[in-house]
Amino acid sequence: MTELTASPQGAATTAPDLTLDAHFPDAVQKDTRPGYSGYLVNADKLVEVATAIRDEMGYDYLSSVTGVDYMNDGKMEVVYHAYRTSGGPALALKVQTPRDNAVVPSLVSVYPGADFQEREAWDLLGIRFAGHPYLKRILMWEGFAGHPLRKDWREPYYEEDHKPFDTRWPGGDFHRSEENNPFGTNVQYPPDFSVDGWVPEAEDAIYAGAGALKESGNGHELKTDKLVVNLGPQHPSTHGVFRMVVSLNGETIDHLEPVMGYLHRNHEKIGERNTYLQNMPYTDRLDYICSMSNNHGYALAVEQLQKAKVPERAEYIRVLMVELTRICNHMWAIGFLLNDLGAFFTPALYAIKERELILDLFEATAGSRMMCNYMRFGGVYRDLPEKFKDGDTIDFLRELVNERLPRAIDDLDTYLTNNEIIRSRCIGVGVLPPDKAIAYSTAGPVLRASGVPYDVRRADPYSIYNRFDFDVAVRYNGDVYDRYLIRLDEMRQSVRICQQVVRDLPTIGGDIMSGKLQYQVRVPASEAYGRVENPKGELGYYVVSNGKANPWRYHIRAPSFINLTVLGELCKGHKVADVVGILGSIDIVLGETDR
Amino acid sequence: MSATDELLNPDFPVPDELQSNIAITTIDKIYNWSRRSSMWPMMFGLACCAIEMICTAASRYDLSRFGMEVMRPSPRQSDLMIVSGTVTKKMVPQIVRLYNQMPEPKYVLSMGACATGGGPFKEGYNVVSGVDKYVPVDVYVPGCPPTPQALLFGLIAVQKKIDQQSILTVPWYQRGPSEAIPVPILGPDIIDPRQSDVIRVQAAKLATAATAVAELSGAAEA
Numbered sequence: 001m002t003e004l005t006a007s008p009q010g011a012a013t014t015a016p017d018l019t020l021d022a023h024f025p026d027a028v029q030k031d032t033r034p035g036y037s038g039y040l041v042n043a044d045k046l047v048e049v050a051t052a053i054r055d056e057m058g059y060d061y062l063s064s065v066t067g068v069d070y071m072n073d074g075k076m077e078v079v080y081h082a083y084r085t086s087g088g089p090a091l092a093l094k095v096q097t098p099r100d101n102a103v104v105p106s107l108v109s110v111y112p113g114a115d116f117q118e119r120e121a122w123d124l125l126g127i128r129f130a131g132h133p134y135l136k137r138i139l140m141w142e143g144f145a146g147h148p149l150r151k152d153w154r155e156p157y158y159e160e161d162h163k164p165f166d167t168r169w170p171g172g173d174f175h176r177s178e179e180n181n182p183f184g185t186n187v188q189y190p191p192d193f194s195v196d197g198w199v200p201e202a203e204d205a206i207y208a209g210a211g212a213l214k215e216s217g218n219g220h221e222l223k224t225d226k227l228v229v230n231l232g233p234q235h236p237s238t239h240g241v242f243r244m245v246v247s248l249n250g251e252t253i254d255h256l257e258p259v260m261g262y263l264h265r266n267h268e269k270i271g272e273r274n275t276y277l278q279n280m281p282y283t284d285r286l287d288y289i290c291s292m293s294n295n296h297g298y299a300l301a302v303e304q305l306q307k308a309k310v311p312e313r314a315e316y317i318r319v320l321m322v323e324l325t326r327i328c329n330h331m332w333a334i335g336f337l338l339n340d341l342g343a344f345f346t347p348a349l350y351a352i353k354e355r356e357l358i359l360d361l362f363e364a365t366a367g368s369r370m371m372c373n374y375m376r377f378g379g380v381y382r383d384l385p386e387k388f389k390d391g392d393t394i395d396f397l398r399e400l401v402n403e404r405l406p407r408a409i410d411d412l413d414t415y416l417t418n419n420e421i422i423r424s425r426c427i428g429v430g431v432l433p434p435d436k437a438i439a440y441s442t443a444g445p446v447l448r449a450s451g452v453p454y455d456v457r458r459a460d461p462y463s464i465y466n467r468f469d470f471d472v473a474v475r476y477n478g479d480v481y482d483r484y485l486i487r488l489d490e491m492r493q494s495v496r497i498c499q500q501v502v503r504d505l506p507t508i509g510g511d512i513m514s515g516k517l518q519y520q521v522r523v524p525a526s527e528a529y530g531r532v533e534n535p536k537g538e539l540g541y542y543v544v545s546n547g548k549a550n551p552w553r554y555h556i557r558a559p560s561f562i563n564l565t566v567l568g569e570l571c572k573g574h575k576v577a578d579v580v581g582i583l584g585s586i587d588i589v590l591g592e593t594d595r
Numbered sequence: 596m597s598a599t600d601e602l603l604n605p606d607f608p609v610p611d612e613l614q615s616n617i618a619i620t621t622i623d624k625i626y627n628w629s630r631r632s633s634m635w636p637m638m639f640g641l642a643c644c645a646i647e648m649i650c651t652a653a654s655r656y657d658l659s660r661f662g663m664e665v666m667r668p669s670p671r672q673s674d675l676m677i678v679s680g681t682v683t684k685k686m687v688p689q690i691v692r693l694y695n696q697m698p699e700p701k702y703v704l705s706m707g708a709c710a711t712g713g714g715p716f717k718e719g720y721n722v723v724s725g726v727d728k729y730v731p732v733d734v735y736v737p738g739c740p741p742t743p744q745a746l747l748f749g750l751i752a753v754q755k756k757i758d759q760q761s762i763l764t765v766p767w768y769q770r771g772p773s774e775a776i777p778v779p780i781l782g783p784d785i786i787d788p789r790q791s792d793v794i795r796v797q798a799a800k801l802a803t804a805a806t807a808v809a810e811l812s813g814a815a816e817a
């Protein structure tokens with residue numbers, strides 16, 4: 001094989017290597033479907049091609065793996081988006097496989113970060129990944145009938161493929177879905193099902209994965225039994241309904257198996273029935289602490305499809321809202337990390353206090369505290385209010401970003417950073433070295449605390465971030481303590497951005513929406529991958545349109561979900577009490593993990 | 596009305612000189628008054644609504660003004676289950692188990708549209724159409740998410756409900772143990788053991804319908 005042209009260094013400015021198909025002439029072709037980009041790779045050569053792009057072309061970071069069901073062509077397609085951690089646009093690889101026997105080689109050996117994402121594609125789309133070490137369902141339970149995201153799979157409350165449903169609009173006859181279901185509630189069973197004698201298999205599969213039931217002891221030492229402890233799904237420190245099956249040797253962790261899906265609420269299936277605009281409020285409920293930035297990512301993806309322009313003022317307002325959201329999120333994350341470490345609720349109270357103030361601004365602007373549903377394709381829903389809390393909004397904002405927030409961040413810093421207990425519980429715990437951080441596709445603060453200065457706002461700039469002066473925060477030890485510190489750093493950078501926005505905002509007039517607000521958005525048949533640097537990491541939306549009023553495929557690359565891939569690895573060898581600290585430092589939200 | 600006023604309510608005259616030494620009340624009143632003033636919710640968040648629940652507990656809205664700040668992570672120590680978020684099929688066995696583990700008297704507050712009826716995610720294949728399909732609910736709080744004020748209002752409604760109960764009629768002082776709710780099973784879809792009969796009947800119907808269709812299409816082909 002000849003040398004590949006692009007080198008990892010200085011790649012930030014070069015376009016993705018255009019010669020991949022030249023180097024693998026019989027395995028790789030350009031994706032020439034209109035509106036599509038990237039390469040189609042033959043399944044049997046996938047591992048080879050992936051290794052080459054990683055080792056020779058510098059695409060060391062596999063961001064997202066997902067599947068698309070092209071039912072009408074009888075094909076399943078697996079879509080990979082890879083990046084260089086030195087920056088630049090994506091390289092999209094696609095592998096097609098027949099729909100009725102969908103098998104694709106697993107990339108876990110090349111990119112360990114593909115692990116959970118491949119399991120998800122198996123669970124929801126029924127694509128088998130040959131060579132995957134543990135190909136089990138991840139969001140639904142073992143034993144569930146069917147693969148729900150297949151286009152011909154229908155949910156129990158199925159009514160029609162696309163909204164708005166004829167019964168509801170324009171007719172307006174409402175009825176309860178329960179009335180149409182023979183069982184009177186949200187269930188369906190396969191035709192040959194009998195209730196009697198059903199043995200659930202879900203739990204056994206989980207424990208088998210935990211390696212818990214293996215024998216231990218070598219016959220010479222004292223024979224010890226491994227102890228299996230379930231943390232969650234109802235546990236005060238799992239940040240929601242997350243479960244970890246931990247097998248312990250004494251107090252030391254041998255193996256940790258994350259179990260999720262307890263909040264899997266079928267975002268993607270519902271999203272593919274919805275119209276484009278109807279999905280906007282659903283994105284609020286992904287990472288429900290950061291609804292503004294979720295909106296932003298989705299708006300960007302659809303704007304890519306629409307080729308819409310966003311007016312200047314709307315861009316400024318978007319950036320302001322998103323950065324305030326980042327501050328909220330990191331405040332919350334730090335408060336709850338401290339909760340998990342045992343400083344129960346006092347630091348969180350201070351953190352929540354600042355968040356409440358920002359939420360008030362959101363409420364005055366968007367109409368809701370948490371579920372803002374604020375951005376639209378081509379702008380934002382409403383301008384900032386003139387008046388807020390008995391004064392001008394702009395005065396409030398000036399005070400907020402120039403005085404109040406910097407002070408609050410300094411307060412946290414003063415009281416927490418050098419606290420003896422925090423230092424001894426956090427330093428050197430859960431260390432994630434940079435190579436592993438990249439290999440496991442971690443994103444956001446977790447990645448940057450391990451010494452990889454990768455921030456989508458700088459690496460692949462979107463919106464108007466390239467106009468602002470800010471630094472990509474980075475820390476180098478990769479332990480819980482650095483993951484705490486980096487959140488302080490990032491808040492300070494966000495404050496810097498907000499200060500610049502607030503400085504310029506009064507001079508920027510004009511519209512906040514390009515064109516009229518459309519309820520029925522139609523986009524040409526094409527695909528788009530929109531990504532933003534969410535407070536928890538890179539949030540990506542992969543949207544495929546077939547020209548109709550509803551997205552054909554709507555997938556979310558959820559940072560909380562993918563960051564968890566490395567959790568087991570991080571916890572190995574630590575004491576069981578450290579698990580909650582490590583988990584808290586990753587900062588997950590279950591709405592996004594499980595979707 | 597202050598708490599002492601409430602206690603003194605039962606129209607039994609206390610001589611003036613004893614007013615400051617004696618309080619006369621009914622068992623019901625004092626029993627309910629103490630229970631309603633120390634409701635301990637279970638620390639148990641399901642989804643987005645849980646964030647608003649945490650905000651309600653924080654300093655701005657301050658749940659402790661109503662005697663509810665002691666959130667217990669263990670069901671054994673709690674009186675009130677706030678179902679704060681989407682109830683999924685995968686989670687509902689655990690919720691039922693937690694409910695069964697709570698000692699009586701126990702109350703359930705369904706917070707938000709999801710817990711009440713499935714909410715925005717109702718049509719989802721993994722979503723239960725309301726937690727009341729499985730456990731009895733005392734108070735529903737609408738909203739998506741309900742604001743902290745709304746949640747407080749709901750909690751006060753639970754207190755009002757407690758005020759109306761009488762020790763003579765409450766179920767947990769009747770003879771015999773109270774029945775546990777059978778825990779749902781994760782089958783090809785969620786199985787509620789109480790619904791087994793319905794499932795059997797309907798499954799048989801669907802099976803005959805399916806064979807009929809198969810025969811029809813077979814006949815059409817032939």
Ligand code: SF4
Pocket residue numbers: 285642643644679680681706707708709710714715738739740741
């Ligand atoms: S009611 Fe709304 S806010 Fe509450 S859990 Fe459901 S979606 Fe989230």
